[in-house]
Amino acid sequence: MKFFLFLLLIAAGITGYFYYQKATLEREEHFWTNQCKEPLTALVRPSSEGIEPDEAAFFKFLLVLHKAQAAKMDLSKIFTSACTELGVGDDATSVYWESVNTDFTTANDLKIFDDPDNLINLERGDSPVITNSDWKGEKLGLLQIVPPLLAPEASKSLANLVLVPEIVRNATPQTVTSTVVDRSYQLMSHGIVTRTSHDHILAAKATDTN
Numbered sequence: 001m002k003f004f005l006f007l008l009l010i011a012a013g014i015t016g017y018f019y020y021q022k023a024t025l026e027r028e029e030h031f032w033t034n035q036c037k038e039p040l041t042a043l044v045r046p047s048s049e050g051i052e053p054d055e056a057a058f059f060k061f062l063l064v065l066h067k068a069q070a071a072k073m074d075l076s077k078i079f080t081s082a083c084t085e086l087g088v089g090d091d092a093t094s095v096y097w098e099s100v101n102t103d104f105t106t107a108n109d110l111k112i113f114d115d116p117d118n119l120i121n122l123e124r125g126d127s128p129v130i131t132n133s134d135w136k137g138e139k140l141g142l143l144q145i146v147p148p149l150l151a152p153e154a155s156k157s158l159a160n161l162v163l164v165p166e167i168v169r170n171a172t173p174q175t176v177t178s179t180v181v182d183r184s185y186q187l188m189s190h191g192i193v194t195r196t197s198h199d200h201i202l203a204a205k206a207t208d209t210n
Helices: 002-044 055-070 075-085 090-109 116-124 164-172 178-190 194-210
Strands: 140-144 163-165
Touching: 002 055, 002 075, 055 075, 055 090, 055 140, 055 178, 075 090, 090 163, 140 164, 163 178, 178 194
Parallel strands: none
Antiparallel strands: 140 163
């Protein structure tokens, strides 16, 4: 009988431990979801003024992702939770995450988080400086893949932004390449670029080709 009670106590202890671990994880996920929401709001609900993306919010968001990764959080899960709480649909969330994950991978590959000064820059919303690769010393910026003049509705969309050295962004011509057409088609399929804008892009591609 005592042995049976002993087993029950052990089982109860194990069950209690797992419930505690689950509750702790849920609290941490809730915390990081809230941390994501503040800078993410400006990125998924951009202002209607101008066509330039909110780089400050993007850089602050990168720092949140870095901290969440250091805390061993599931970045995809907290990003999805933040988007859900901000009223972003599943389809848009999916294409946003694909783009954000690529940019975050780029940031890690360029080792911007290894420099303490960059962490301060990111917290302020300032451009970080590349500490690795042939671009060492260059600042990072956001390149709009689909030209904003041809598809202004997508000019600030996360799915239309890619993290690159500022010198590359500034030197990139506003011509319509096959890459631009492909991204425009992808964004149109997700309702981010309109059919009219995509037709303008196709027309511009034909003109550039000629």
